[in-house]
Amino acid sequence: MTVRIDLLPKTKYVVPGNSACAGCGMMIGLKVLGMALGEEAVLSIPASCASVVQGLGPKSGVALPILNVPFASAASVATGMSEAFRQLGVKGQAVVWAGDGGTADIGFAAVSAAAERNSDVLYIMYDNEAYMNTGIQRSSETPKGAWTTTTPTGKREAKKDVALILLAHGVPYVATANIAYPQDFYRKIKRASEIRGFKFIHLFAPCPPGWLFDPSLTVEVARKAVETGVFILWEYDNGELKLNPPSSALVDKSRRKPLVEYLKLQGRYAHLSEDQIKQMEEEIDRKWQFLLRFAQAARPRA
């Protein structure tokens, strides 16, 4: 399925009055969600930037039905909404729109349980790689080496691969997406919402104040993450795991752009030495090898 941007629905779901920072990557993602599921989705949003960007109540800068919920509860609340809709005969998709902290850290038990139950929930983790709402503290999704206010000399531990962990739950659909590729994200939302059960999308969403780059560069940073191989676009559907373009064309390492092109755009990596960058490059390649072996294993039988 190809998606033509000029043919996407024109109704706006992110409207004036929202209070996102200039250049917020997550907000680009939310616009795409509106285009894809604006008339079907009911959102469960945990404490995060996503709860703040809605603007000031009783008004809202996001024209979607939204229940704001406690930090660790979003997956379970969405399960309840979904079961209520089923029992009451309401057609709709319960969607979680949650940050990486609310997903991979405090809310992880609830996410894992919803996946294991295969609850009919579309879970989208927008990943800005830290707790941004409370002022840029590290999360388990903060990459190794990155500066945050609680990792002032750079994080020492590696990023947790939540999408692969969710895949291991045996859910019907898992994908990664990136705000620089809205058509791909749109298609994945649409595909996921056709499936009854637990669907997980890991959305890469750069954050200018948190990653220390100019708000005009959000899409550029997001795109560079894919082009340098830092973030890999893939999709697990019907038991098959495959890479999506443009990542699928970057299996050969030599086709990827040098990692520094991504790192140099962001102040959070400014302190890294050449050695550290080299080490990072090696780790990225290991991640590719691991995923490719996974993709090979999860292939439909001929």
Place this chain on the structure above:
Amino acid sequence: MRTLAVLKTALTGNYAVAHAVRLAKPHVIAAYPITPQTTIVEKLSEFVAKGELKASFVNVESEFSALAVVYGAAMAGARAFTATSSHGLFYMYEMLWWAAGSRAPIVMAVVTRTLGPPWNIHDEHNDILAIRDSGWAVAMASNVQEVLDLTIQAFKLAESAYIPVAVGLDGFVLSHTVESIELPPQEAVDEFLPPRRPDLPLRLRPGEPITMGNIPSDDRLHAEHLKNIYRASQEAKKLVKSIDAEYGKLVGREYGGMVEGFELEGARYAVVCMGAWCGDAKEAVRSLRREGVPVGLMRIRFVRPFPDEEVAELSGMDRVVVFDRDITPAGGILGREVASVLGRDKVVNVLAGLAGVDFKADEFRKAVKHAVEGEYADRVVLL
């Protein structure tokens, strides 16, 4: 009153909860096992599996999620139920306040149990009393029949006041004790408890943008919301009474609303207590009456909202002996609440039955006698 085709049967308190929930026809149930609550959800999942109850039964990984699931369901318009005890209730803490702040009409059974350490599964009221300021209505039953009736009434209360309701029953003393009870027929419960309105407190539906819980533009809006919840709790006192009366008309059992009075006519002393052990306390009152001691009893049915008006009716008593099956660094919780209405001088606060230790009718009798004769030196008496 019409004659109802009631079913006489014998049930434990936990099974009485399960049958009440079955009769209330909720759409969504979620819970997590903890002794002594577990048999409630076991029975409910059996009802669902057998098709005797058409509901979603959601298995969760924690009590926090159990409440989060029923919260999501209730906000989306469903009738929803959960149950827990002790550590499980405390694991829900953040969600309890969020649910009450959202005016979610949830019903939850709380099978009371002491808190560790050490690990001890026996009865005490500290767990349910700890949620008294969260915005939930909090009630305690005194026998298995009342467990059933109160649970059915709780749905009506939650869905008319838009306040979540916790129905307490004493662990083991009621939860695992078989008593003979009457089950009202389904038609009577249907008449008493019509399907809930799915559009209150809000209508959460695809294609209908609405936001619940984003940052207020003016803190006064939030403050007003908090005051409204207080006002609704005060209104709920009237609803407790009218719902009890309506149920009584239909089913033939009425409990007195916020409190139950016993032998208060002509009394100069009053015992105040809550929960199953009030049965033993009543026995003590009877025997003291036989000895010529003019004592009566007030059983607290709803501790939230608090029955201030009813307790104030005890102001003419010479002494009020409040029994707490809980303990805090400031004494007993009911003791302090009652003293806040009647003044400290009138109240003797006896803390007993802690950690599940048995406290029998005769011990009640002795304690009341000591208290009314002024033999206790302290206001807070540890037995």
